[in-house]
Amino acid sequence: MRTTNRFITAVIILLLAMPVSSFAQDGTPSDRPMYVTVTTMHWNMDNDDFDMDEWIATEKEFMDKVTRKNEHVMGAGFYTHLYTADNREILFVRTFKSWEDIELATARSNELAKEAWPDEKAADAFFKKQASYYSNYHADEIYATMNGAKIMTAAPTKDMVLYIRKSKFAFPEDGSQEEFNKLRDDFTKNVLHKNEYIKGYYPSVHAWGTDRRDFVEAFVVDSMVELDKVAGRTGELVQAFWPDAAKRAEMNKKLGKYFTGQHGDYIYTNVHQLNK
8 A cells, every 4th residue: 555655664663672561661741541452352243233433332331431441541442444355343442540440440340330331131132132233253462652642732633544554573683772762862852743634642661562673653544544644744844953964874774673673554444532
């Protein structure tokens, strides 16, 4: 896909392979989420009565009565397939202040659910309906957030586009924390934060899941048209900060050693009614 390929070429943010705790403690704002849980679910393709508006209404009811009232959950959202390998995918994403809050959130959600549906029959009917939208399979990942996020200034009032780039780290013997910090800070502050088409940028690293090499960058944009503009603007900002071609080449060489070269690209739609 032309948009994604150009974007990949232009956007290079790298992470030195180090313990997660070192990033979590480096200049962490007191109000920043420390962990992100991502549950990948799949539509129940045998549900012949599926209606998108009813699904949104069902999940919004749960969001209003449980998730938004759960003090251990800092944020939450649903993301549906736009351009991924599986059109059945739905991501349920939540953010937390601490690892302890991840554990406390489950118990608190159970308490809030009992308060919201005290009648057992009504509760059974609601949760049966909610479960009917999904297949039995799901997968869970936990990521640790990093500094350098570009936080959205207001809650979305419309569906937005989420572009995710998942890269794999290399472990260079000649890498250093000092070099990594300088490269990352320069790129984040002078390219990503200045790119007006990027409404939100959220970097994170593997904390629990299938592959400790994972480095995940989430970019929020208004539309696919805006995503196409991100690449060109990123290129302009790169040249503005590194105007000398030789220095740009040197920068790319330094950055490149931190990656295996393997990556995956995923595009989802944020369902704006289902955000906390």
